[in-house]
Amino acid sequence: MPEAPEVEAVLRALRPLIVGRVIQSSKVIHPIAVRPQSPSFFKARVRRQQIAGVTRQGKYLLIQLKNGCLVLHFRFDGQLIWFDEAPSRGVHVDVLLNFGRGSLGFVDRRHFGRVHWYRNAEDAQGPRRLGIDVFSPKFNSPALREILSRSNRPLKALLLDQTKIAGIGNIYSNEALWHSRLDPRRRANRIMPAESRRLHKAIVSTVKRAVECCCDPAPDFRDPNWWFQGLERILRVYRLEGKPCRRCGKHIRRIEQGGRSTYFCRRCQR
DNA sequence: CCTGCTACCTGATGGC
């Protein structure tokens, strides 16, 4: 699920479902999902807690309780499922929050994702280290320029660094670089001012468009098979190796950067 | 401090 636009869409759909309601009890079916916290610790902290609000920091989803805060991270495959009745057999659920009428399941077969309880969101080490959120007004063109100037890394690697800009992942870093016509291998501190402004515009428009796409159709937590549909209609390079570039027609290439796939057009990204 | 590499997990997919 995982980049900021997807988490933002989940947040908007989740709010009306749980804000104001009380967690009666919980089940930790796969303890790895709360690790290194213990299931008993987790269950004791969320029991009888009312949901005060739902927010987001980067790719983290924060469920504010009257006392404390649940910090969810979906990593690659984590997702949420809503059950009107008891969870149906055969559906993998890692952590279940029972609201009396209905329950919310945190689901991640791959077991990379986590659900943690903290007294304050700032106590969670992930969120604490995040840089400027990609949706924040503070993430303006001068801010990006400053971030670029302080790094010698390839643009692609820098965009994935959550301590610099929070919320961009592998899909939207590739997409934003394509829209800005910049080569992902370029060193950040050698980007010219006009290019930096172009990249900023591309990042903002890419994630904004992605949120709109992720919210239409709205996430449906009641369908266990639900996932973001139609993302491919906005993608221009991600997972399109060998396909013609929409701008110039040359085929899209895939390379490895820092162990992750980078997709780009060698002709028009420079 | 900065940077790059590995581990952590499981499932889907494609070639032979």
Place this chain on the structure above:
DNA sequence: TGCCATCAGGTAGCAG
């Protein structure tokens, strides 16, 4: 059909 390799929307921890 089965087997094997490869790939996957991410981050923490560690070494240099």
